[in-house]
Amino acid sequence: MEFLILSGISTVMLVVLLVIGTYQLQAAQEQRAMIAVQDIVSSVQQELITANAVQDGYRRTFTLPPTILNKPYTLKVEDQGAVGFVTLNWSNRLQSIRTPVCAGTLQPGDNIVRKENGQILCNS
């Protein structure tokens, strides 16, 4: 009888610890993902700022991670007049950042940025 009681208590404690551990792990994963998202949009912004600052004829290939925590993501490039916006969509979470206007599209993996006639061209 005592053995059963103690085993029961131990099992309950184990389950509680596992639940708390899983919750903590998920929070840490979430934090890692958001850091990755911020870093990716920031690196895109820096690439386009560099392209904007240099002369025509500039051409550079830069590589973005194919996935974030093994989940795919997409990048959307928008032109809103004086500035452009790059929006990263990962698991229905959006992160936008202002960039110089860029014609074309961006994607996970390799991207080619060029500058011709004063215009920044992304993969086009």
Next chain:
Amino acid sequence: MKGQVLTIDLILGLLIITVTLLSVVLFLPVNEAPFVDDANRMLVLMSEGVPPDWNNTTVIIPGFLTDNRFNATKIEYFNNFTYDEQRALLNIRSDFNITFSQNNTTLAMCLSCGQQPLSYDELLPLRRYALMGSNITLMEVHLYQ
């Protein structure tokens, strides 16, 4: 009698292990990397920004300096954005507040730069000096979560 002692020993042992494990799991230090990243990102404010003559329409990265001095016009432009827009411009996730002061007197500018912390778990102050006009001016940034 022997069995009772063993039971008490076991219960005590289990309690000690549980309390220890719970303490480790619950009070593990929070990963401060995002907080530090945000602090580094805030330092762009001590630059001219992109483009260097940015305004509310053309801003890509906000910076408060022009010729190494605080530019009141740029600060006013930044002040005109909503709090969420300011955080998006700085690409940070932490909350923040910015104040400017000269000779320990807070200036009535940038009053909507960030928001006052009502409560927080962690607070990181950043202090940077630059001239505004001919006066030494302190910019204080408080990052908090």
